[in-house]
Amino acid sequence: MTTALFTPKAPSIDAVFDFDALLSDDERDWQQRARRFAQEKINPVIEDDFENAHFRTELIPQLGAEGFLGMHIKGYGCAGAGAVAYGLVCLELEAADSGWRTFVSVQGSLAMSAIAKYGSEEQKQQWLPGMAKGELVGCFGLTEPQGGSDPAGMTTTARRDGDGWVLSGAKRWIGLASLADVAVIWAKVDDPEFGEGGRAVRGFLVPTSTPGFTATPIPGKLSMRASVQCDIDLDDVRLPADAILPGAEGLSGPFGCLNEARYGIIWGAMGAARSCLEAGLSRSLTREVFGKPIGANQLTQAKLADMFVEVEKGMLLALHLGRLKERGALTPAQISVGKLNSVREALEIAHQTRSILAGDGITNAFPVMRHANNLESVRTYEGTDEIHQLVIGRALTGLAAF
Missing domain, CATH: 1.10.540.10 (Acyl-CoA dehydrogenase/oxidase, N-terminal domain)
Incomplete structure (x- = not known):
């Protein structure tokens, strides 16, 4: 231990x-x-x-x-x-x-x-x-091996077969897939009944015991190591007609779920940031250099003050967005503001804290490097910084740049 x-x-x-x-x-x-x-x-x-x-x-x-x-x-x-x-x-x-x-x-x-x-x-x-x-x-299969930022370009398909469906394709970076009992899989349906031009994205509930469904944990991760992310292969997975989610039509279906997850990240990243700040604050009071705690030095106090301000700003933003969500008034652009800010600032706080901890900061005696590594993943999933910047840019200008 x-x-x-x-x-x-x-x-x-x-x-x-x-x-x-x-x-x-x-x-x-x-x-x-x-x-x-x-x-x-x-x-x-x-x-x-x-x-x-x-x-x-x-x-x-x-x-x-x-x-x-x-x-x-x-x-x-x-x-x-x-x-x-x-x-x-x-x-x-x-x-x-x-x-x-x-x-x-x-x-x-x-x-x-x-x-x-x-x-x-x-x-x-x-x-x-x-x-x-x-x-x-459960798990949620949207991202594919070639990339996650363009779900409209997914290649996983669902085709009719008698009264049922057959799913074929692959998903990647799917959390919990090897542990899951059921997978929510998003696929393009090639059938005139679904969507303009006969093609639309629909969701399917796939019991993971279904023949043709394989989930393999991704090895070699340097981030999110106490978690499970997987590749999924769908090799002619046969499902009954009622496996389809009847209320989800088009990309608004998965996006509605992604916005739920992004909202939680807004708060969660501030938790990681707070943990790092607490570690830096605690160590600044016990680590002594030149005869006094490093917390008595102006540069260290400046770092602590700046980190504290960003944590509290992030918390207040999260609270504001939470109150909007409770009123049913939260927009996707507002969620992007929160996700972009929280993760970006949490990573910077982790980096600043590491400097306060000096060499000990790279060890697992402190949680900071672990949080920093994990936050690199959080920064990528549920929309990269760049995607959220473009969502905000579209809201500001009325022009779509992607």
Whole structure:
């Protein structure tokens, strides 16, 4: 077991900026439950899990028991919590490790949201209660090997075969796929019944035990090592007619789910940033150079102050977007503002913290390099910086540059 120089603790930075005062009692309760879970279940083992590329499947039903899986969904055993409460849970889980916020996002914001938004009543009853409990796991297959930023160019197809469907193609970087019981697979349908010109993107529920479905964990990752991402091969996967998600037509289907996941990232990345800031602050008070703590030096205090300001700005932005979401007024461009800002600033905070920690900052005695590595993945998935810049640019100019 790794012996750490830094032990995560309850934030002390809140004494400077009373963010808790902006939350309801119910929101604070969700946050505290998620913080306890992270501190008791994840933090004691995460450095070893990252080192050994190990994902603790035994925590999945425990997350379900806490109500964290699909917690924004109403009914079907889900908690029906508010958007801010969900964001705060993402914040606390990612303060431990991005991999665990990613799990909650893939399970709840992607797979479960796809079924809840677009599924038939029978599909919802079949899958959602077990997924909310963590008894069943789902994944979301959109990204393909040639790239993820142009889903309209996907090559995975679904063709009619009698009364059913046959899916063929490949997906890549699909979280949880090798652990999943059901995969939400997006494919182009070549049939005059679907979309202009006979081609449209539709979603399908694929039990992973179906012949022809293969999920293989991607090796050699230097990021998200305590998590699972996979390649999926679809070799003439035969499905019944009712495998299609009836409410999802075109790319608005997967995009509606991606926006749910992007919203959680806005909060989650600030959790990773807060964890790094806490590590730097703690070490600045105990590491002494030239006869005094480095926290007494002006340059170190300037770094801490700048990082603190960015964390609080990011938190306030996340809260504003959460309140908009609760009113049903949150737009895709606003989500892009939050995702772009949170991840970009979290990475910069990780880099600045590493400089405060000096040589020790590259070791797993501190969580900072692990967060920095993970955030490189978070920066890429659910839309790269460049994609979000173009979404914002389109909103500002009215002109599409992609």
